[in-house]
Each structure stands twice: as C-alpha cells, then as structure tokens.
Amino acid sequence: MQHARVLNSGKIQNEWTSIWHIQTEAFFLYSDMSQDRTILVCAKETPDTYSDLSFSGGSVQFSNPRPVLNAYDASALEEALVLSEAHGFRVHVVMIGPEKASETLRKALAMGADEATLLTDAPKDADSAVIAKILAAFVEQFGPDAVIMGRQSQDTDVGLAGGMLADHLQWPWTTNAIGIRFEQEAFWVKRQGDSAQEWIDSPMPCLITCSNNLNDPRIPTLKGIMASKKKPMHIVAIDSLPGGDALSTLAPSTTIESLTPMPERAAGELVEGDLETLVEALMKGLGSIPETGVGS
Amino acid sequence: MRVCAVIPCFQEELRSSALEVLTKATIVASSSGGRVEAWLVGPTAEKHSSKAAQYGAATLRVMELEVDSEAKGVNVSLGRRIVDAVDELMTQSTAELATEGAPQPPSLLLFDNTELTKDVLGACGARLDVPVIADVVDLSWDGHQCIAQRPTYASKVMSKVHAEGSVILCSIRAGLFEPDEKPVKATTHRYKSPQTDLLGQVLKELVAPEGDTVDLTEAPIIIGVGRGIADETGKDLVAKLATLIRGEIAISRAHFESGMYSHTLLVGQSGKVVAPRLYLALGISGSIQHVAGMSESHTIIAINKDPEAPIFDLADLGIVGDLYQILPALIHALESTQA
Amino acid sequence: MFNIHDPYLFEDELAEDDRMIMEAAREYCQANLEPRALRGNQDEIFDPEIPKEMADMGLLGASIAEEYGGGGASQTAYGLIAREVERVDSGYRSFMSVQSSLVMVPIEKFGTEEQKKQYLPKLASAEMIGCFGLTEPDHGSDPSSMVTRAVPTDGGWVLNGAKTWITNSPIADVAIVWAKVKEEEEDVIRGFIVETSWKGVSTPHIKDKMSLRASETGELVFQDVFVPETHMFPDIRGLKGPFTCLNSARYGIAWGTVGAAEFCYERSRTYVGERKQFGHPLAANQLPQTKLANMLTDITTMQLLAWRLGQLRDAGKVDPAMISLAKRHNVGKALDIARVARDMHGGNGVTGDYRVIHHVINLESVNTYEGTYDIHGLILGREITGIQAFVPKG
C-alpha cells in the first residue's frame, strides 16, 4: 500500500507530515477543516481538445501536447470560488489522475482553491462508472457539504459521472447549472432544461453539475500561481482509500474499441460579389429546401 | 430478450426524439430477435401509450408519475423520481417475466438524449449497477454485447464503445433518422409509482422565457444566430426572416452572453445537438464547440462577412457579406415572391 | 511527435511555475489583448485599462520581490510573459518592459528602502505608471555624452535638459531620469526618481509614429525642476546604472521577439494552407514550404537562446554580452520572419486584418531601441577582438 503524502513544501507540510506519521491508519488528514464548510470540486484533466487534432495509428493527438483542466470543471471551480468569497466555504479540489496531473491540479489551486487531492493509480481505462465509485469513496471519507463538478468532460462528452456519484451517495443532485446561489443554508440552482429553466433548492449535502455557460473561469494570476506552491496538495493512492483494494481493481463496464476520424463535410460553394448576386444565390439555396416554402 | 424505449412523458405531445428511440428499438430488436417494450413514465404516460404501440412497442409499461403541477408540460425537475421509476419498472418487469418462465431476460434500455435524460442516465446506471453508453448515433446488440458508435472530442472523432451485461443503458442522439410508424397490437401493464424521497429538494420556480416552447431538435429549418447579429435591428431582421422561411431560431454562445435570446436556444457542445433539413448560420464563425451541435444538419447555408470563417468549411452554400445589407435585401426578395 | 510550434520541446524543460505563468499570460493576452491589437495600432490607442489588467494578472514587476508588491517569479517567467505579450503587439510589451525592467528594476536594485516602499507597490498595481529617460535628442547610441544635468541646491537638485523617445512618458506619473552631476570636478551619471507632476516637468507626446502605434511615446522636458535629495539613487554611478536596467529589458526583448516571430509564422502557415492559387493550396509549393522551414528553424534558435539566457540569468551567471547576442539575433530574425510572412500573405499582407505587417513595422522600432542591431554587433565585436569600434579611429 502506498501512503498518502503531501507535495508542497513549507510549514503546512511539516505540520501535516508529522500528524501523518502519528496516525498512519487514518487515510489522510486535512489542514484546518475544523470549522469551515467545504465545497468539493471534482475536476478532471483532459487533452486540449480544442487544439488541432490529428490521427496516428488509431490514436488521437492534439497540437497542444499539454493537458488542460476540463472546461466544465473550471466553471464548477469558478462558481465554488465565487460562493466561497461570498459565504466563506473552503474549496477543495479532487482529481483522479496520474502523478503528473499535479500540474493541472495546481492550476486549480492557482485559481484560488484552498487545498487539493490527487487520487493516483486509478484502474486502467477507468470509465465514468469506475470514476464515480472512487469519488464516492473519497466523498464519504471526506464529508464535504457540497460537491460541484462539470456536467461533462470536454474530451469524451459522456456526462454520466455526476449522476452516478449522486446516486452512490444518495444525495440530491441538480445537473446543468447555469446559476448557483447559496441562501438560507441551501443551494439554489438554476438548471437549464430542454426548454425553460428551473430554480431548484437543495439542502446540504448536495451535488451540482455545471454548464460552462455558468461563468467565465478566471485566469490564474501570477500571485495565485506563486501562492499555489504553498497550498497543500495531497497525493493519495486509490488503494489507500477505504475499500481501496476493491476500488483499485475495478474493471470498466464500457471500453473504447477504436477511434476513427469523423467523416468531414466537404465545403460547398462560396459566393462573393455584389448584393444582387448574394441574394440570388440565397434565394436559390433556400428554394431548394421544400420545408422553407420558398421554392413553391 | 427485450429492447425497451424509456420515454419520460411530461408534455402534451410526445417528442419526436422519443419516437426516434422507439424506431431505433424496433430496428435493434428485429436484428437481435428481441421484443420491443415502451416504458412510459410521467404525468402524461397513459396518454402517450397508444402512440408507442403505433411505433412498434408490443409491450407497454405505463407508470403515472406525480410531479410539481407547474412543471407539467414544460420541463421536469427532480430526476430522482424518474430514477426510482426506472428502477421500479426494472424490478417489477423482471419479476413478471420470471413468473412467465423466462428468468432475467437480457434488456437493452434506450433513452433519447435530452437534458432530461442527461439528468438521470448516470444515476439510473449507478442504481441498476449496469453499463451505460451516452449519446450514441448507432448501435448493435446481441442480447449480451453492445457495440455503439458515439461522437467524441467535440464531435471530431467517432468512438466505438463496447459494453456487455444482461442489462445495458444507452441514450440515442436525436435527429439522425426519421421515426418510422409500425403499428402493433400491444399489451399494457400499469404500475404504481414508488414513493420517492426527494431528500429535501424543492422546485422553487420555473422560468420559461418567451420562445421556449419550441423543441429545436424537431425543427426542420433552424436559423442559427451568432455574434454577427449584434443588436435589436439585427434581431428584428432575423425574426422577419424566420417567419418568411418557417425557421426556428437557435443561438451560438455569443448570445448566451449577450442575453438577447433565451438560453434554451443554445446549439453546440454544451447546448442542443440538432440535425435539421436546413441550418442557416448567420454571423457564426464556426467554432468547433458550435459545430459539434449542428454538423449533422442536412444542408448548411452560412452568411458571414469573413471569407476565412471556419463555418464555410462545412457549409454547402457560403455567402460572403454583411448581414445588415444582405438580410434586408433577402427579406425584400422573399416578400416579393410570396406576395 | 514533431511539435511544429516548439520543435525542440523547450517548454517541457521549463519549471512548473514558469510554465503555469506562461500559460496564464497566454490566456490573458489572447483573450484580452489580441482583440484590441488591430484598432490599437490603427487608431494609436493604448487602452488605459491595460495597465490595470496587467497589474491584476501580476504581469508588472513579475520578478520583483513579493515584499514590494512584485511577483517574486523567475527571470525565465518574466521572459515568457514578454513572449506572450509581444505575440500580440510589441507596443504592449514595450509598456510592460518599461514598467517592469526600466522603472521597477532600478528602484529595487538602486533605490533606498523608502524609495522602494514608496514606489514599487504602486508601480506593481499600476496605480502609477513609469518611464525611463536616457536617450536625448542628440545622444542616442552614445548616452555617455548626454547633456541633461542636475546641480546641487538646498535639500536636493535642480534638473535641466530634455529626453526624447521616451516610452510611456505622456501617461507616466514617475520617470527614472539619468543626468550628469559634477562630483570632484568629474561629470558622473546619476539616477533620479522624478514625478511628472512636479513643477517644470513636461511630457509632450510624439505624433505620427508609424511603428509601435499602440504604445505611448513622448519627450521628457525639465526646466529648473527641483528634485529632493531623497529622490536620487544613493550609490549607483555611471552608465552601469542605466545599463543594468537595459540588460533586463533587452533580455525581455530577446523573449518578446520570439512571440512576434511565432505569430507571423503561425499566420503564414495557416494562410498558405487555406489560400489556393493555380488550383492548389500555396502550401503545396516548394517555395512556401522552405520559407516556413526557414522560419521554424530560426524560431527554434530564438527559443533556445532565450530559454538558455533565462537559465543563466536565474543562475546569476550572465554577462551583458550574452544579452547583446540574444537581443541582436532574435530581433533580427524576428524582423526577417515578419517580412517574409508579409510577403507570403500577398495583398492581404498589407492589411491590418492579418496583422503581419503590424509586426513588421513594430519590430523596426524593437530593432532600434535598447541598443540598435549594429550597436550590439559592436559590443560583441569588442568582446571578440578586444578592440572597441564605437569611436572611429580612422
């Protein structure tokens, strides 16, 4: 079993590690969680799917070689930070990923999160179901007052983890948030539905998944980046979570067999010229579609 | 073996996406030798059961659900009710089928891919502890294995996903094929809805902005409005054009920010995925996140003043010019032909 | 996989902090500066919000000590910021360099504790804008012959003279001014912190610049300006003072021009990929391909020079001639790349929309200021041969 350890140097680490050595049975401990209520943000590192994409040997490569913080999780974090500024929540970010994902996780600290945990050594090819089970074990141990996360991940667009996690925890959940308020000790979430929006009120603890249309995530400032070095980042092997042995050997229930380029649409005719030419081309184009009623 | 179309019923009309799911269920069932069931859940479940039979479901499982009265017909809140309902239907129907002498029939549950489904699909999967594949454009199933195609990386890549088990859940992307009528004689089973503990959640308020009644995924003509439409004058031009060509309005994220239109109209990776006969993109640059929501449209016409705009790479017809000059002239031309 | 933006993967070698700072700066510059660049240049606008935004991001005085409001980041980080800002516009980078290197650096290095406390936090937060006055109308490459002079008076100095080509002067609150002072019969260059609101200071704007149009440039004119004793740098004497600042700024330029060159290369690469002539994309022809190959090769050398120079500065192992080498090489190459990029864009290359000609014309200034291309050649020449050739011996 790998033990938890803290990445960052400085005073916190020293205090923290000494506590750790005394209580090796507790899977980990957090600095100053005594009073503050905590929002846990679940975040994922993804490839920069908005950079240029190319295929080689059945796998996908992106022109930006460095992974990024999933855009939807960044919105979740932004919202948690705003709530924390207004209502004094502590913001903790958890990420499942390899050790080198610590750089992306540090970006979350640089944006303003107080503390972070990287859960390493996830089972190979973990799918949403596996991720949700691991997160559930973590949440149960950690006991936050709310979990806020992205509604989907920008690479796979699957969007199942939030609902799965909520069901494991038996917590109330609200998906696709485009507004969050904290009022009368409850989270009021404005959810974008298929049509219309709903304000849903959930008591704590609850789970919220966020649309990226909720806000524009802040860019970390230089001071934030420098300060992030001094914030605690815990690196915890999944098998050291409660029930960890089972978690670390979970098999995914879905597997990706192949990735192929999507057939691209061919570009059609491009019309430039005077207004008359343009309108004529448009009338012809619209006329060719019966449903417009233009041709008839 | 059974293929079950799970159909949340909260509206007066059945969504065409639900009919598409039924059609897909009949296709999968006929190739795998399974039966088609429709699971109708919601306040209007009873009402829609006959329609489900018309689209090929021989077994109808109907569960009337109570929801907050004001939510009826518009939207739904508190997906926990649906998850409980699906769980209950699974348990009950399995028990019934077992007494009929066929224990644990392999089941494929198909959902549409609305926000409502997105709200509950993960939780349903976790509750039943079965594999889930979301946002599928095509699939095959043999009663044990399911192979599904789903777009990934902002719809730039197709991924082939494999799952196996006696129960599998999939959601199907809307607008990809025509619902096909296939009337069958159906038997109806009715179920009492389970008591759902809402864990203190309450629907406080429903905000239904004007224009929110249209279901974009069903519209044959969509006018996508981007940042190029910058003011009320532009908005009026678009509204006129929409009437003239029988179009529904959709927006890019630029207008999610501008607040000029209802948020529900967003098309793209974080909004709706549409595949109309015609998508007319007005002043939309063609970012990959927007394109992810409309690239399956049958015909795309784009108007943009920038000849290098990426939207032209996928438009069947690209018109280079200023919307504020083109739209008045186009409206004039349309009005004179229609007069 | 070959990375066509960073062929020798120098970004992988950066420390985590530095890389994070680079990415944050890139995000800010692309989201907030890039959309302003075209109009800023065409209409000669330096948006007064920019200093505040940069300050909020922590981009002013990035490597100044945190206790004085700076960022406490490495020299490499400072360079990486310059690269991102100059990818958009050398004018914005000029503003940033002057504030950080030419104003905050001398105050931190040469200033008294009071001077540091009084000015550095305000400069870091952009409550104050600074400028640096060395060049004079008749003394550019040869600042040692400057004529601006301070003479002692009760409690301080009286300053007279004029500086020109001063970046930021029309919008500055404070100027670092280098002037001659008589000490034991000898003329010695000393540094002063002069506030532009003081009596006798004027800062006329230089009109009709065709380059760095989004950066304010002006003069500094001193007419019997009283400078309190407390506003002189106590110990630094001679050209070492201004040159220390210039070394820092020149180092920033070595990085900044990497960004400008990368921009021009990237635009050209996209353009020739999309533009079709004779039935094929321009990129399918040999000439455009080798032009791109040359650009990328030069960019790679520029990246590696700048990166290594940053390491040397962080390790405190830098000699000014090293900086001359990188400033001269990188500006020269950036200018070549920008000119070729302009050509590859055909007629579109002269429009503002593609912004390559914007970089060409900006880089002309960058080639001249902070020591011209040739002056840095002479600095290197002196190091190599041991013979100074600034003053003709013919």
Ligand SMILES: Cc1cc2nc3c(=O)[nH]c(=O)nc-3n(C[C@H](O)[C@H](O)[C@H](O)COP(=O)(O)OP(=O)(O)OC[C@H]3O[C@@H](n4cnc5c(N)ncnc54)[C@H](O)[C@@H]3O)c2cc1C
């Ligand atoms: C995680 C993530 C998810 C996202 N999800 C979505 C999503 O679901 N849907 C979505 O739309 N976006 C989404 N975005 C945002 C997306 O990246 C783009 O920012 C957005 O789509 C741009 O909208 P636009 O094309 O209207 O605006 P712009 O990109 O600003 O384009 C405006 C276009 O209008 C043209 N134009 C301007 N004036 C005129 C005129 N007078 N006449 C003619 N043409 C004119 C311009 O040439 C330009 O091409 C997402 C982004 C992220 C990061």
Ligand SMILES: Cc1cc2nc3c(=O)[nH]c(=O)nc-3n(C[C@H](O)[C@H](O)[C@H](O)COP(=O)(O)OP(=O)(O)OC[C@H]3O[C@@H](n4cnc5c(N)ncnc54)[C@H](O)[C@@H]3O)c2cc1C
């Ligand atoms: C946009 C802009 C902003 C500036 N900002 C500032 C600022 O903020 N603060 C400041 O103090 N200055 C600033 N400068 C001034 C800049 O540093 C000078 O322009 C530069 O040092 C050159 O001086 P000069 O213009 O007098 O040219 P000169 O020194 O007259 O040089 C003219 C030409 O002669 C060449 N030359 C000169 N001497 C020799 C020699 N010995 N042998 C061979 N060739 C030689 C040069 O290389 C050059 O090609 C700025 C300039 C510009 C254009």
